[in-house]
Amino acid sequence: xxxxxxxxxxxxxxxxxxxxxxxxxxxxxxxxxxxxxxxxxxxxxxxxxxxxxxxxxxxxxxxxxxxxxxxxxxxxxxxxxxxxxxxxxxxxxxxxxxxxxxxxxxxxxxxxxxxxxxxxxxxxxxxxxxxxxxxxxxxxxxxxxxxxxxxxxxxxxxxxxxxxxxxxxxxxxxxxxxxxxxxxxxxxxxxxxxxxxxxxxxxxxxxxxxxxxxxxxxxxxxxxxxxxxxxxxxxxxxxxxxxxxxxxxxxxxxxxxxxxxxxxxxxxxxxxxxxxxxxxxxxxxxxxxxxxxxxxxxxxxxx
Numbered sequence: 001x002x003x004x005x006x007x008x009x010x011x012x013x014x015x016x017x018x019x020x021x022x023x024x025x026x027x028x029x030x031x032x033x034x035x036x037x038x039x040x041x042x043x044x045x046x047x048x049x050x051x052x053x054x055x056x057x058x059x060x061x062x063x064x065x066x067x068x069x070x071x072x073x074x075x076x077x078x079x080x081x082x083x084x085x086x087x088x089x090x091x092x093x094x095x096x097x098x099x100x101x102x103x104x105x106x107x108x109x110x111x112x113x114x115x116x117x118x119x120x121x122x123x124x125x126x127x128x129x130x131x132x133x134x135x136x137x138x139x140x141x142x143x144x145x146x147x148x149x150x151x152x153x154x155x156x157x158x159x160x161x162x163x164x165x166x167x168x169x170x171x172x173x174x175x176x177x178x179x180x181x182x183x184x185x186x187x188x189x190x191x192x193x194x195x196x197x198x199x200x201x202x203x204x205x206x207x208x209x210x211x212x213x214x215x216x217x218x219x220x221x222x223x224x225x226x227x228x229x230x231x232x233x234x235x236x237x238x239x240x241x242x243x244x245x246x247x248x249x250x251x252x253x254x255x256x257x258x259x260x261x262x263x264x265x266x267x268x269x270x271x272x273x274x275x276x277x278x279x280x281x282x283x284x285x286x287x288x289x290x291x292x293x294x295x296x297x298x299x300x301x302x303x
Contacts, residue, residue, distance in 0.1 A: 061089050067081055148197075177262040204224050241297055247266070
């Protein structure tokens with residue numbers, strides 16, 4: 001007899017806009033930032049968003065038994081069956097086999113499938129979007145960080161999601177929207193993460209700009225012609241914003257190497273919501289000497 005482990009049910013997406021963040025001198029611009037933030041909150045509330053993350057388990061090469069019972073190699077959430085199945089990592093392949101009598105479904109992120117998944121090879125996030133397995137409200141899949149593999153676990157009924165009431169922000173001010181110029185040549189930069197790992201990431205150069213009367217520099221990651229990703233720290237970290245820095249995504253440089261940095265769009269890394277994320281950290285070269293009182297503020301107590 002199969003256990004009751006149906007695909008993850010859909011959730012009602014709720015838009016949360018923090019009141020009182022507007023700039024009275026440019027309502028159109030404020031509305032633009034408010035709309036962006038509403039989309040940001042909507043993505044967080046997704047049934048597999050960061051607010052649903054409840055576990056991160058290291059995996060060893062060879063067989064890894066999974067389930068809520070204490071005798072498993074990976075002891076998972078009590079909502080799951082005592083013995084869920086087995087993950088086998090060998091020869092560059094990742095194979096999952098469900099335990100007898102347990103119904104597990106497999107689906108690509110964002111595209112649920114109805115068929116049961118008894119056994120077979122699954123894709124990790126090292127090759128793109130991972131193959132995700134679900135049992136009841138719980139989703140689990142394999143991620144790769146450097147040479148290490150982990151089982152990431154999410155639950156659409158996670159307490160963090162159920163109790164989420166939005167994220168406070170600083171008042172929108174157009175003065176935090178600045179122009180930068182890209183200098184230097186493309187290359188690589190070393191980026192550390194909360195796991196203590198360091199990876200070489202592509203960078204198009206250095207962004208140079210003025211902020212609060214000071215010349216500042218940040219090194220983004222990204223390939224030439226693509227959108228740029230910034231992990232930055234500033235003097236507000238630990239004093240209103242998350243101690244581990246914040247993120248910012250910007251459009252590719254124009255033909256003259258100019259980039260618009262809008263710090264009103266600075267947002268918290270997933271690690272602010274959960275201790276089970278694998279966030280990159282800003283290095284000293286990406287820590288600004290000014291307090292950026294723009295974008296998202298600290299959420300909860302952080303991790």
